[in-house]
Amino acid sequence: MDRIPILRMGKFLLVTIQIDLYDRLATNLESDLVQMVNKTEAKGVLIDISALSIVDSFMGRILGNIGSMSKIMDAETVVVGMQPAVAITLIELGLELKGVHTALNVEKGMELLKEKIASDEEPPDETDEDSTE
Amino acid sequence: MKLMKIVLSKDSMKIEREQDVVPFRGRVKEYAVKIGMSLVNQTKLITAASELVRNMLKYGNGGVVLIEVISEGRDNGIRLTFSDKGPGIADIALAMKDGYSSGKSLGIGLPGTKRLVNEFDIKSTPGQGTTVSIIKWKNG
Numbered sequence: 489m490d491r492i493p494i495l496r497m498g499k500f501l502l503v504t505i506q507i508d509l510y511d512r513l514a515t516n517l518e519s520d521l522v523q524m525v526n527k528t529e530a531k532g533v534l535i536d537i538s539a540l541s542i543v544d545s546f547m548g549r550i551l552g553n554i555g556s557m558s559k560i561m562d563a564e565t566v567v568v569g570m571q572p573a574v575a576i577t578l579i580e581l582g583l584e585l586k587g588v589h590t591a592l593n594v595e596k597g598m599e600l601l602k603e604k605i606a607s608d609e610e611p612p613d614e615t616d617e618d619s620t621e
Numbered sequence: 622m623k624l625m626k627i628v629l630s631k632d633s634m635k636i637e638r639e640q641d642v643v644p645f646r647g648r649v650k651e652y653a654v655k656i657g658m659s660l661v662n663q664t665k666l667i668t669a670a671s672e673l674v675r676n677m678l679k680y681g682n683g684g685v686v687l688i689e690v691i692s693e694g695r696d697n698g699i700r701l702t703f704s705d706k707g708p709g710i711a712d713i714a715l716a717m718k719d720g721y722s723s724g725k726s727l728g729i730g731l732p733g734t735k736r737l738v739n740e741f742d743i744k745s746t747p748g749q750g751t752t753v754s755i756i757k758w759k760n761g
């Protein structure tokens with residue numbers, strides 16, 4: 489396998505990383521995702537990394553690149569399912585995942601993306617909030 | 622009295638290509654699990670190992686990693702020694718700075734690795750190569 493499948497769900501792209509990635513696979517994922525965002529005009533990218541037992545600065549940079557390039561094309565990126573030991577290690581390593589949001593799991597990640605997109609797309613409400621009920 | 626480090630077992634692995642990174646991390650994990658290292662310490666050790674092995678490939682044209690199980694007093698740990706015969710590092714203090722990279726990457730591999738382990742040692746001779754040695758204690 490030299491490609492990680494990217495699933496399209498409405499306005500979102502979904503990727504589940506199921507194994508510790510070889511570098512080639514990771515760089516392919518970066519370019520595939522960026523192309524897909526461009527082609528599909530997706531508004532959000534969700535990457536599930538719950539199967540990753542480590543994230544080093546190489547992988548961290550790839551996640552960051554996906555986030556910042558998607559942003560340029562007007563899509564938000566959320567990384568979900570990071571294992572606690574990985575999160576602790578990343579802090580000590582000194583890696584900030586700039587340009588990506590994080591969430592606990594896929595459901596929470598989807599909610600976050602939907603919120604982000606709603607607040608981007610909807611013009612400010614004419615009726616203000618307390619008068620809508 | 623200063624405690625002595627005793628080597629309990631020795632293994633080594635040649636690192637020549639990018640494809641060697643994942644199996645190498647797997648091997649380090651096996652040893653860490655064998656001595657009963659906690660998951661957080663395992664993760665720190667393997668992340669540090671991944672950074673150093675990448676440096677060895679990217680800057681040192683590959684090399685050899687010595688994997689040792691060691692003990693000191695009551696604690697057991699893993700010592701990894703990364704040796705390459707690459708160009709070496711002229712200014713180690715600069716290389717150890719957060720954010721410094723001669724390869725347009727994040728520049729956190731060396732300083733980050735030092736934070737993740739209990740002992741960190743780097744020796745380099747320009748024109749001859751670089752050796753980095755780290756220790757992570759099981760309970761450290």
Ligand SMILES: Nc1ncnc2c1ncn2[C@@H]1O[C@H](COP(=O)(O)OP(=O)(O)O)[C@@H](O)[C@H]1O
Binds near residue numbers: 672680709710726728
């Ligand atoms: N094994 C090595 N041989 C030669 N130079 C090295 C080696 N490891 C690290 N360096 C030098 O130290 C710098 C900092 O390394 P590091 O902190 O891992 O950051 P990065 O890998 O992002 O460049 C590298 O950019 C390189 O110049």
Ligand SMILES: [Mg+2]
Binds near residue numbers: 728729730731
């Ligand atoms: Mg590095």
